[in-house]
Amino acid sequence: MAHSSYRRACAWRFLAIGSLSLATAGAAGACATQARDGYQGEGAPSVGVDASLAADATPTGAFGAGDAAPGAITVTPAAPVVDVTIADGVVVTNAALALRALDDKGNEVGVRWSLDRPDLGNVDPVSGTFRASAALAGNAVLTATATAGGATASAPVVVRLHVTQNGRSGTGAGGANGGVGGAGGVGGEGLGAPVTSASIVQRLRTEANVLGDLSMLYPYDATVWPRGLRAPLLQWATATKASAVAVHLSENGFVFEGVYSVDGLADAARHRQPIDETVWRLAADSNQGDPLELSVKLYAPDADRVYGPLTQHWTVSPASLQGTIYYNTYDSRLVQSSGTGAVLALRVGNAQPDLAVASTRTTCIGCHTLSENGSYLFAQDSSYSNGAAYSLPSGATAGSYSNGDDGRKFLWAGVFPDGSFGLSNSRHGREHASMDSQLFDRATGVAIPTLGFSNAVKSAVTPAFAGDGKRVAFNFWEGPGAAGVTSGNGHSLVVMDFDCHAIAGAPGA
Numbered sequence: 001m002a003h004s005s006y007r008r009a010c011a012w013r014f015l016a017i018g019s020l021s022l023a024t025a026g027a028a029g030a031c032a033t034q035a036r037d038g039y040q041g042e043g044a045p046s047v048g049v050d051a052s053l054a055a056d057a058t059p060t061g062a063f064g065a066g067d068a069a070p071g072a073i074t075v076t077p078a079a080p081v082v083d084v085t086i087a088d089g090v091v092v093t094n095a096a097l098a099l100r101a102l103d104d105k106g107n108e109v110g111v112r113w114s115l116d117r118p119d120l121g122n123v124d125p126v127s128g129t130f131r132a133s134a135a136l137a138g139n140a141v142l143t144a145t146a147t148a149g150g151a152t153a154s155a156p157v158v159v160r161l162h163v164t165q166n167g168r169s170g171t172g173a174g175g176a177n178g179g180v181g182g183a184g185g186v187g188g189e190g191l192g193a194p195v196t197s198a199s200i201v202q203r204l205r206t207e208a209n210v211l212g213d214l215s216m217l218y219p220y221d222a223t224v225w226p227r228g229l230r231a232p233l234l235q236w237a238t239a240t241k242a243s244a245v246a247v248h249l250s251e252n253g254f255v256f257e258g259v260y261s262v263d264g265l266a267d268a269a270r271h272r273q274p275i276d277e278t279v280w281r282l283a284a285d286s287n288q289g290d291p292l293e294l295s296v297k298l299y300a301p302d303a304d305r306v307y308g309p310l311t312q313h314w315t316v317s318p319a320s321l322q323g324t325i326y327y328n329t330y331d332s333r334l335v336q337s338s339g340t341g342a343v344l345a346l347r348v349g350n351a352q353p354d355l356a357v358a359s360t361r362t363t364c365i366g367c368h369t370l371s372e373n374g375s376y377l378f379a380q381d382s383s384y385s386n387g388a389a390y391s392l393p394s395g396a397t398a399g400s401y402s403n404g405d406d407g408r409k410f411l412w413a414g415v416f417p418d419g420s421f422g423l424s425n426s427r428h429g430r431e432h433a434s435m436d437s438q439l440f441d442r443a444t445g446v447a448i449p450t451l452g453f454s455n456a457v458k459s460a461v462t463p464a465f466a467g468d469g470k471r472v473a474f475n476f477w478e479g480p481g482a483a484g485v486t487s488g489n490g491h492s493l494v495v496m497d498f499d500c501h502a503i504a505g506a507p508g509a
Helices: 198-206 277-286 358-362 404-408
Strands: 008-014 021-026 074-076 081-087 090-093 100-102 111-115 121-123 129-132 138-146 152-166 215-218 224-227 233-237 244-251 254-261 270-274 292-300 305-320 324-330 341-347 365-370 376-381 387-391 397-401 421-423 439-441 459-465 471-478 493-502
Touching: 074 152, 081 129, 111 121, 152 277, 198 244, 198 254, 198 292, 215 305, 224 277, 233 292, 244 270, 244 277, 244 305, 254 277, 324 365, 341 365, 397 404, 421 459
Parallel strands: 021 493, 081 152, 152 254, 224 305
Antiparallel strands: 008 021, 008 493, 074 100, 081 090, 111 138, 121 129, 138 152, 215 233, 233 270, 244 254, 244 292, 292 305, 324 341, 365 376, 376 387, 387 397, 421 439, 459 471, 471 493
């Protein structure tokens, strides 16, 4: 009895030079790519509105129905700026801003005030008093509307945040004890204690000296940061031991300066420093598309000098990262024994990861590949002779492969976006299957016969399907090739078109 997987055809064929298209006879049902999960656009935030501020509400002291309609009105001050200062998490300065609406003769008129950015602050609808929320920096528009005559005027208000921090101890997001995810979920030893010397604090703010071996390791310059990520762990290299660090972040309307005592780090030649999570969110959420600048300075007690700055410019994406990040690790505290490999899942916004597959707590898995839609994870155990597919997020086994090379069929395979099958990684990767490259059905492990592929390609290394499943790219290592495209023994990257459809007249089609 023919297996149900032989009810569809997947065809490959070479495209232009450097590309290849392919057709296969294969797995059950039509090869339709499923919709990709987790890529929906973000909706606008919902904002609660007090019923007393409804459009038809008449503020006390405003023009009544019998009053004469005012002419043109203006708002003063015309371009107000509000400066908010925050020191060690406490709002120190946040003065109220008094706005007035004037007629063409300079007389104050009664109006209703409104604000287009309630996340930046609030304005009293009658008095026109504005106060910043101290939760964001940015630009808003304050509008004055006369209650008779329909005259309106507006003024742009700019909210600027000036944030400072001198050390932080404890076990919170920046503290020393961060659970399995490291301090605050990003590793390191925590933010560090305050710098007690006022002169060193001042020198970190004002001095700068070149240190030849000082270089930034992470993050990288020109990094694009999605919103919603936790703050990065700053890492740099130098043979000079530092006892204090200054971290400076700046963008339009937002400036942060933090100083921390880092004396006592075990590795004097490789230093690291977290960024406070609250500060990171303020910077990211306040960003208006301009570059976010980072600078790092070190105070070296042996030389009694301030070195740096190490400077980088980053971009903050207007969108938030969604979904889950999967990665391989060793010696995780989430598994039962030391030296054991594990695949961890870090859900965006969480401080700590979880095991991707809960049942692997007592086993060792490592090399893994995921389907584009996040439904299936393929992973090898420590023997590399056995592999399995797991349904996500449940972790239920969705395919099992064993017996030497046959168990490696999905080791670094190119997985189709819906996880139904994969193209094997053949022979020349660091970990690979020793067989010729083929398509394999996830559920059964059975090879899916192909048209236009097996006669042209013998070894496809680290293949990868496009998100829509219509193309696949790989290092074309071995095979006779076709349409003028030849293998390159490790030096030929090719792309193939891929078409998968039901075969007319085939069993079960």
